[in-house]
Amino acid sequence: MPSQGLGLAPRLRYLAARARRIDVGSVVERAKETSQQHGKWTPAVLVDMLWSAGFRQVGFQDYVDYDFAILSRAERATYMTHPVSNELSQKYDHPDFRHKFHDKVEFDRVFSEHLHREWMIVEDDNADAVRAFTERHGTIVTKEPVGQAGTGVHRYRAEDVDDWDAFHRGLLERGEVLIEEVIRQHADLAAVCPGTVNTTRVTAFFDGENTHILAMAQKFGRGAVSDQMTFGGFYTMLDENGHAVGPGYDSHAHVHEKHPDSGFVIADFQLPMVDEVKAFVDRVARVVPQVQYVGWDIVVTPDGPVLVEGNWGAGVYENKPSVTGIRTGHKPRYRAAIGF
Incomplete structure (x- = not known):
């Protein structure tokens, strides 16, 4: 696939947004953490982190997580980072x-045939259906419609519920309107x-x-x-x-x-x-x-x-060199498939 590039305007907007939100104290703490782990001078690490963020599209946490302090420039170039992933999401999603x-x-509705488990929506008048669903499965997972990193996900056991009307009402009040069967x-x-x-x-x-x-x-x-x-x-x-x-x-x-x-x-x-x-x-x-x-x-x-x-917004999962001994990442695979 020929290279299509990842436009300059989205990159500048992303950098501007990051600059407005930057927590200087948090960046300094990350630099200290990295310097202690790898035996590097903290000011040098801090400068390198800022340079990498501004000119190499490397998130501050990416720098820490993927051990950039011990990698060469060529090795760093093989790593996928969150700023680059964000550009891909904006361009291709x-x-x-x-x-x-x-x-x-909406996701469960659209992908229902690929879930391979039972699910239902909590509504004002379906307390009996919620009870029947929960008792049938024994344990259920409830989800708030919008959440990330596992937030808004809860687990309940039927044997722990004493008042089913109160349980149903609580789900509605907390916005836990999606119920799913637990995956085996x-x-x-x-x-x-x-x-x-x-x-x-x-x-x-x-x-x-x-x-x-x-x-x-x-x-x-x-x-x-x-x-x-x-x-x-x-x-x-x-x-x-x-x-x-x-x-x-x-x-x-x-x-x-x-x-x-x-x-x-x-x-x-x-x-x-x-x-x-x-x-x-x-x-x-x-x-x-x-x-x-x-x-x-x-x-x-x-x-x-x-x-x-x-x-x-796919996020990034990458190799950690100090743990695995592998000093390269997955970015070449991304480039070959997407062409950027």
Whole structure:
């Protein structure tokens, strides 16, 4: 695919917005954290962080997470970063169709056949239906229509509910209007963390004919309703065959050679049904072809992959050199598929 570039105007707008929101204290703290971890002089790190942000499209947290302080310029150039990912989202995810991903209720409607689980909407007059749904499944997940990083997601057990009218009323008052059946994950995922449904993030680009898988990351939870970092979760990158490339890590300087609860060695993880996952991503990518660049959250069940959600602002999952020993990222794959 020939290079189409990523327009200067969106980049300047993004930089201007970042400059207005910059938290100087937070940037300094990140510089101190990096200097302590890698034995670098703090002022030099701070200058390099600011230079990288202003002229190399590297987010401050990207700089920390992907160990830019120890990488050469050529190595840094192989890393995907959040500012670049944001440009791709703005260019290739049509604004008239983003709501189909942003609103969880609308997402379930549009992608219903790919969810492979029961779901329902909480309404003013359906308290009996909510009770029947919850008692039938035993445990349910509720979601607020708009949220990110796992916010607005809750889990309830039928046996804990004493007053069903009050439960129904509370869901409405809190805006938890989407109810879903809990996903039963594959035994290979449950072996790592049985208390959380562990999702696989597959970042993909649909060019109108073919779906290109750009990166795969496996997220693991800590027993909470979500595997996001805000719930104590972490991730490891997967290779093309779905095998972990090293230990797990997060954006809070935590490294997990083993899962803290199960003791599972993260580097030994192998995603089951990899070929089925790739074929599944190709199918879901064609449902709303106007949104081409998506971070798909998928769970492998005993019967195959199911869809959790799609993120039109795909975000970035990348390799961490100090943890894996691998000093290159996924940006060449993005360039080859998208042509920027």
